[in-house]
Amino acid sequence: MQKAFGKKSIIFLFIFPAFLIYTLFVIVSIVWAGYYSFFDWSGVGEKAFIGLKNYVDLLAGDDIFRSTVWHTIVYTIINVLIQVFGGLLFAILLSRVKKGRVTLQTLYYVPVVISSVAICQIFSKLLSVTPTGVVNQLLSLFNPALKVMEWTSNPSISLYVTAFVEGYKYLGLYMVIFYAALIGVPDELGEAALIDGASHFQEYLYVKIPYIKPVIIANCLLVLNGSLRSFEFSYLLTHGGPGNASELMTTYMYKQAFTSMKYGYGSSVAIMIVIICMAVGLIFRKITGEGAED
Amino acid sequence: MKKKIVALFLAAIVSASAILTGCGQQPSGESAAPSQEAEGKTEEASSGEKESASDAGAESTGERTKITALLKGTESTEQFQVFDYMLSNFCEEKGLDYEIELVNDMQDYFTKLQMYINSNTLPDIYGCPNGTLSKACLDIDAMVDVGAELKRNGYYDKMNGAIIDFLTDANDGNLYLFPQGLYCEYFMYRTDLFEQAGISEAPTTWEEFEAACEKLAAIGEIPVIVGGSDAWQLMRYLSFSPWRVTGPDFITNYQAGTDTFSDNESAKYAVNLLHDLGTKGYFEPGFASVDFTSACNLFFGGTGAIFYTGSGQIGLAEEMYDNGQLGFFPVPDTEGMDNMSTNVPIHAGFAEGFNKATYDDTMQEFFDYMCENFSEACYTQAKIFSPFNEDLPEGLPQLYYDTQPMFATAETAWTSWDDKLDSDVLTKIVDEQQKLAQDIVKPEEFISTCDSLISE
Numbered sequence: 038m039q040k041a042f043g044k045k046s047i048i049f050l051f052i053f054p055a056f057l058i059y060t061l062f063v064i065v066s067i068v069w070a071g072y073y074s075f076f077d078w079s080g081v082g083e084k085a086f087i088g089l090k091n092y093v094d095l096l097a098g099d100d101i102f103r104s105t106v107w108h109t110i111v112y113t114i115i116n117v118l119i120q121v122f123g124g125l126l127f128a129i130l131l132s133r134v135k136k137g138r139v140t141l142q143t144l145y146y147v148p149v150v151i152s153s154v155a156i157c158q159i160f161s162k163l164l165s166v167t168p169t170g171v172v173n174q175l176l177s178l179f180n181p182a183l184k185v186m187e188w189t190s191n192p193s194i195s196l197y198v199t200a201f202v203e204g205y206k207y208l209g210l211y212m213v214i215f216y217a218a219l220i221g222v223p224d225e226l227g228e229a230a231l232i233d234g235a236s237h238f239q240e241y242l243y244v245k246i247p248y249i250k251p252v253i254i255a256n257c258l259l260v261l262n263g264s265l266r267s268f269e270f271s272y273l274l275t276h277g278g279p280g281n282a283s284e285l286m287t288t289y290m291y292k293q294a295f296t297s298m299k300y301g302y303g304s305s306v307a308i309m310i311v312i313i314c315m316a317v318g319l320i321f322r323k324i325t326g327e328g329a330e331d
Numbered sequence: 332m333k334k335k336i337v338a339l340f341l342a343a344i345v346s347a348s349a350i351l352t353g354c355g356q357q358p359s360g361e362s363a364a365p366s367q368e369a370e371g372k373t374e375e376a377s378s379g380e381k382e383s384a385s386d387a388g389a390e391s392t393g394e395r396t397k398i399t400a401l402l403k404g405t406e407s408t409e410q411f412q413v414f415d416y417m418l419s420n421f422c423e424e425k426g427l428d429y430e431i432e433l434v435n436d437m438q439d440y441f442t443k444l445q446m447y448i449n450s451n452t453l454p455d456i457y458g459c460p461n462g463t464l465s466k467a468c469l470d471i472d473a474m475v476d477v478g479a480e481l482k483r484n485g486y487y488d489k490m491n492g493a494i495i496d497f498l499t500d501a502n503d504g505n506l507y508l509f510p511q512g513l514y515c516e517y518f519m520y521r522t523d524l525f526e527q528a529g530i531s532e533a534p535t536t537w538e539e540f541e542a543a544c545e546k547l548a549a550i551g552e553i554p555v556i557v558g559g560s561d562a563w564q565l566m567r568y569l570s571f572s573p574w575r576v577t578g579p580d581f582i583t584n585y586q587a588g589t590d591t592f593s594d595n596e597s598a599k600y601a602v603n604l605l606h607d608l609g610t611k612g613y614f615e616p617g618f619a620s621v622d623f624t625s626a627c628n629l630f631f632g633g634t635g636a637i638f639y640t641g642s643g644q645i646g647l648a649e650e651m652y653d654n655g656q657l658g659f660f661p662v663p664d665t666e667g668m669d670n671m672s673t674n675v676p677i678h679a680g681f682a683e684g685f686n687k688a689t690y691d692d693t694m695q696e697f698f699d700y701m702c703e704n705f706s707e708a709c710y711t712q713a714k715i716f717s718p719f720n721e722d723l724p725e726g727l728p729q730l731y732y733d734t735q736p737m738f739a740t741a742e743t744a745w746t747s748w749d750d751k752l753d754s755d756v757l758t759k760i761v762d763e764q765q766k767l768a769q770d771i772v773k774p775e776e777f778i779s780t781c782d783s784l785i786s787e
Contacts, residue, residue, distance in 0.1 A: 166617025190619035297755040
């Protein structure tokens, strides 16, 4: 059996279906989006070839697109902080807990298995102003003015609230990955540090966290990619609003293509998202030294 | 050799399962058929294949075996209830099958409809608003002249004038769409709260409306409930004044570039009205994140004093109205300007088109059957007003009988900005109106931005 799996032809046989599906659904889609981006097209009827005009308009004259790029960056940073660093913190705390660890681990993981739509519905109700949701009801115990605190309809904070909700959903996933990595750190390394006089904080800071650095980098890359392409939380919670206050590149692309019926323009936004995702990914790999072995 | 065979076998299983998983998926956004429909189309359902819509109606021999429809909504929405009732009865009589494809989300529905238009595979009957999409259907010659058909079977003169006005094609003046029903809109108010606030008469002008809001706010009540996250709810407040003063002229001319918000007094008035209502705290706190369904639940659950609603919500209002807790009033006048006499917005809902390419004798027969039985289906199945001017049957909630006189003779339809504006302009105005109501932009900025959208 092992001999068979070592053969290139057999490996190819297993890889081919995934490769085929990936090519069909990802590569072909990107190529098609690139093709449509050169047209003025409403999605129905005739397409008019306009060359690079969509890109010129997008980069030179579209203030909303520029603001969505900035929103996406802020959104990504918040998500990296919550999902990666929050996940790491929770994993460390979990690794220190002896009793009820499995229960806690399960509880933290629950949001990951709940669908995004359900999570958004739950938060819509929790953060509701009229009728007063649980969050405002509790806050009003400390300050009655907070009873009408607007979370998703306040343009100053709606982006942060949306990012928090996505961070909350996936925090448990990265916590589990970090926890698995942490318990994989050889005990003797930590014990040696403790014998040498290190505190538990130092044990984590100088021994365990550096040991799991590749996992941290991999998770950062996953969260970066996920957040740059994030759509559902902004769309379901705030519709990108109020106004464009929590508009991300992806929701803007959707609105342009399907609401404004500018398929060509929406496709050019899609291509820009692909370019930005690739650029951020490459820069991150360069900074972290990942992929050097390639 | 055995190992090779095992490995190949495993690879084949992996590939097959991946392919079968894809094939087994139901198309997203497509609702399952109801029980009656399931009976008629078990074969299609079990095969898991989605037939091309136009092929579905008639076989290659030319003999029709099935009627297909694409409708927006769920099994509990009016359009489905009416068509499911009529198709099941008609098809049972004729020995045909029928298939109703449902897509609930508006955007998903438009995407699906566009896909059918692009591939010229529209079903026999399809939900379609009057505007860009109906024009696209006309461009591929996929719309039966419903007006001509109604004249042929003698139902044209029975149809409400405002409904015909609402659905008439702006380019050639023909009627290509059949109404979903007759919907009238009005404000409902809580009689007990009005009494507490010392408001003796329902407001007839916007000044009186704002004065009433002030009094209601003074007694600690939320004056107006609005579903601000649904674009059309805030847009109504932008549209009321221009509609009462100019009919469809302002928005049509605005889209054509011959009128602007800054030049039109009624439009400016509406902008200031929305800004006032939003910034003076007359809407409920957090209104921008409340959708229409939640707004209905709030108002009919006892929160707020005034709510813009209509005949579509009679079922929700019925009990409170019968108990004397609710009253209604039409759209107030814009003071200082000439207002047209029609003050109740009337529209046809999400209309239906009939595919010209598949409109054979059977479909014509169904069309006649539909006209004959439409009113009955409206009142018994969907609980909505029929678009045909006929006496109301007995046994309906009192609100039907009390509101009907408001529109019985109306000839001017509501002008829906959604239909008149270019999609891109509409999307931008939707974003801007929310900013206006939340005081993120001032009325002057809103006017200047909206005027620039057309000059772009």
